[in-house]
Amino acid sequence: MKRKVAIIGAGASGMVCAITAASGNNTIKIFDKNSRAGRKILATGNGRCNISNTAITMEHYHGHHPSFVRHALKQFDRDKMDSFFRSLGLELTGVEDGRLFPMSLQASSVVDFLEFACRKKGVTFVFESEVLDITPENGGYKLSYEGGRERFDAVVIASGSGAMPSLGSNESGYTFAQKVGHRFYDPFPVLVQLISADKQCTRASGVKVDAVLSAVIDHQTEQTIRGDLLFTNYGLSGLAILDLSRTISSALYHGRSASVRIDFLPDMPLPSLKKALTVRAKTFSSMPSSLLLNGLLHKKIVAMLFEKLHIDGSKALSGKPLQSLAYEIKNFEVKIADTRGPKGAEVMAGGVDCSEIDPKTMESRLHSGLFFTGEVVDIDGDRGGYNLHWAWASGYLAGKRLSL
Ligand SMILES: Cc1cc2nc3c(=O)[nH]c(=O)nc-3n(C[C@H](O)[C@H](O)[C@H](O)COP(=O)(O)OP(=O)(O)OC[C@H]3O[C@@H](n4cnc5c(N)ncnc54)[C@H](O)[C@@H]3O)c2cc1C
Structure with missing residues (x-):
């Protein structure tokens, strides 16, 4: 089905979702309040980007319903992740404790390949444009953002958490979720x-x-x-x-x-x-x-x-x-x-209640065509690449669903 899709957040989960969803016939726009894509990714792993881990298992994830990650980890397992990034042109390397990095040990390589793949697939980036409001309307969603208003058939909230606001992060995802009737657990800082x-x-x-x-x-x-x-x-x-x-x-x-x-x-x-x-x-x-x-x-x-x-x-x-x-x-x-606090934290625990999201597609159980991916969801992972892996995996599931 050809759909007009808006993704709020050109971060880890948003860009993987865009690349995957663009495999269908969708028209995709990614909004980001920052002036460039993947600003937080650039800061990960001390600029080296600990992209994932060789031991991605459920025990490394937390939240009120940690088993929520099961399907995502199965669908986007180590092999899938390797082949996904390799298909973009990015080679990975491991260190002794299982952490995986881009072979260049440069986080910017990860952002470069994600952004290039998005653009190659016709995804439009709208930078320096904060999404301000979302309203369900006639089976779709009206988005108000800095610079305009527009109707979309589907919206992906990939806006992350308020961890390290100096990188442009904020808590708008929880506000959007609450506005459309979703519950969320109050965030608190972890990896801090x-x-x-x-x-x-x-x-x-x-x-x-x-x-x-x-x-x-x-x-x-x-x-x-x-x-x-x-x-x-x-x-x-x-x-x-x-x-x-x-x-x-x-x-x-x-x-x-x-x-x-x-x-x-x-x-x-x-x-x-x-x-x-x-x-x-x-x-x-x-x-x-x-x-x-x-x-x-x-x-x-x-x-x-x-x-x-x-x-x-x-x-x-x-x-x-x-x-x-x-x-x-x-x-x-x-x-x-x-x-x-959030200003020193790598990640925030808490977020949108998983029981109101379909773990197989990341689609809202309350509104069809509305998706939540990455850190905005009430899932947080251990240090060692688990948070980025969750962002890639959840973004992939939403993108897959949108590509059908
Ligand atoms: C310093 C630091 C180091 C880290 N290191 C690692 C690591 O090595 N390995 C690991 O696994 N994890 C690491 N993490 C955690 C990891 O970066 C995050 O969990 C992951 O990026 C979350 O992905 P996301 O897609 O949910 O959100 P993000 O990647 O944060 O992307 C969200 C995007 O949404 C945009 N946005 C937010 N609200 C709006 C709005 N209203 N309108 C428009 N745009 C909006 C933001 O500008 C941002 O670009 C680190 C985090 C930090 C802060």
Whole structure:
């Protein structure tokens, strides 16, 4: 069927949807408030674009109905993704932990190929044109946008989330969804740095360590991982913090208490550490305690531990205070006051309620011809290429449906 289709958002899901839908006889216009396509894609993976992962499975997705992704992941699996991007001219490469990137390691390659494929298939881009309103009308939709009004047979809301508004993101997708009667779950930031109220933390600002980290929610350990932790002047950052951040952010959003427990010496069990420190303290009995941990931990970390335990670094340490120090090295708890919010977040959890969307086509169950793709939907993925994969897969499903 030949249709006039509007896509709101020239981002990841919008462009894949356009390329796929253009395989039919459709006339397609993509609106974007930015002056160019794929602005957020350019910022992904530190400019390298972690496009997907070799292990795309449902466990990596979250939301109120995470099984919603099942069909999309099956239809747009690893092989399909490879062949889709290869058919555009883009070659992918993998790194050890399963993350996939364009072979050039340049996010701009991904945008270039997506935009070129859209244009080759006759898709029209309308840049610097924010869609302001959408109204169902006579079996179609009237769109008001900066610069005009127009009727379309079908509309795809691919407008993303409000994560990192500096890249032009906003929450208009939820407003459009609500306007036409869709429910949505309030967004909250995930894959985001954490702010601590503990001043000691800032003592170690700038220090990066490999540690085992646990998210402790209402005094219960809910998630434990090992990885990079970076102390900053506001709290905690680093890849492992991003990986813990959904658990923490969700807890804070629901009014629960949250902290991060840090094991600074994960390869040394507590009894061994206690023993080692005792032997060291005995061997170097006149050594000031600040030197006792020298070479084991970064000096700024030692200063932070001493401040917390009120240890005078100029004096020798033994007995119970030494045992407490060993315990603290393995169980240093940092209270989390907040996240850095949408402005620091890579992704927002929450979004349009999946139960009102057909998982096979991404079409609204309330309005035919209306589609939701990508991050605007109440699905968020782990770090590692899962969010972009969801954007590609959901955009593909909507495009496929529109191409029939
Ligand atoms: C810094 C950063 C790094 C990231 N790194 C990765 C990574 O390496 N791997 C990964 O998997 N994910 C990563 N993500 C997440 C990923 O980029 C997003 O999940 C994905 O881009 C979402 O795709 P989308 O199609 O839903 O929306 P987007 O790609 O955000 O596109 C939405 C588009 O809609 C436009 N728009 C919004 N409202 C309107 C309107 N009313 N009118 C007109 N246009 C509008 C916006 O300008 C935007 O261009 C990262 C995110 C950030 C911020």
